[in-house]
Structure formats: structure tokens, C-alpha cells
Amino acid sequence: MTTTLVLASASPARLATLRGAGLDPVVIVSGVDESRLDGLPPAELALQLAELKCAAVAGRDDLPPGALVLGCDSVLELDGAPFGKPADADEAVRRWRSMRGRTGILRTGHCLRDSADGRVAAATASTTVHFADVDDDEIAAYVATGEPLHVAGAFTVDGLGGAFVTGIEGDHHNVVGVSLPLVREMVAELGHSWTALWAR
Helix, strand or coil: CCCCEEECCCCHHHHHHHHHCCCCCEECCCCCCHHHCCCCCHHHHHHHHHHHHHHHHHCCCCCCCCCEEEEEEEEEEECCEEECCCCCHHHHHHHHHHHCCCEEEEEEEEEEEECCCCCEEEEEEEEEEEECCCCHHHHHHHHHCCHHHHCHHHCCCCCHHHHHEEEEECCHHHHHCCCHHHHHHHHHHCCCCCHHHCCC
């Protein structure tokens, strides 16, 4: 019997990453209010948000039987503070002015629940990101595209923002929003086979 992976996230980048790795997840958006957690360190914040998203979807009646539910959430840590999606264009510009020429840590919390037995595996993956020393005109043009407003940390590596990231240390997929090696380990921890999740 095939195990269904349910992605508790609206992120098109996470879905594309999982599909690129051979999986075909069912998407059920959690609807969790991300602003309800405040004052937590970045790695803990990312993990708790992932756990909330996973739990919200795992508790639904319309889950495929025996599904594995994956919740993820990403924040950028800069100077010890967590940054999710910017509230508006002005905040995105300010964020980029503080990030340029510097290094941050992208923290992605992952929570995987086996709906058959309720077992849970959870962990945070961290990847170091080095930002280019972009000028004000580049920042303004990038923010005007709208892309930074929809992503944690106000940047992407797999889109227009890729040219403004000079290097990363760690799992590249984690920066996109889901660490494939970590999810593979979590799938194994819950007694399942990663390759069995491949779409045939």
C-alpha cells in the first residue's frame, strides 16, 4: 500500500522541491496564524510553527488514510532575531539594507506526523546564507517585483533573488523551504521508506 505524503504548506517552492525529489504530495494548507508565536529564538520559532501547521492538518477528517503529514516553517536569523515574510514593501527594503553584504542563517522547522499511529518526528535544519552587497537601486527593483514579500527573509535562492546570494553553507533545499535529507531521516525515524514515497 502506498503511503501518501501531505504537505501542510501553501509554499509553491516547497511543493516544487518535493516534486523534484520524486514525491507527489497532497497539499492541505494549515491556515495557522503565524503571528501567534512571539518572543522565541529563531530556531525554536521555526520548529513550533512547523509543529502547529502539522498538527492543524493532521487533525482534519479529510486526510488520506495513513498519511504522513509534513509541516514546515522558515525564518531568517540575523543578529539573533527571526525574520519571516516582510509585512510590506517598505519593510522588505529596510530588511535588504540591513542584510546586504552580510551573513544570515536560514532556519527551517520540520514536523512529520504519521496519522496511522500518531508518532511525530520534528527537527530544525539550519543553512548559512551569504548576501551580496547589493545597491539601493537593485534593492528597489527587486522589492518592486513582489517576490521578497512572499518569502521568509525577503529573499529566494531559486528565483530572482538567487543573484543576490553569493554563497550558502549547508543544505541548499533548506533555503528553498524544505530540507530533503532531513525529511528523509524523519521518514525513516517513523518506520517508512523514503523511496517508497516516490511517485511511480
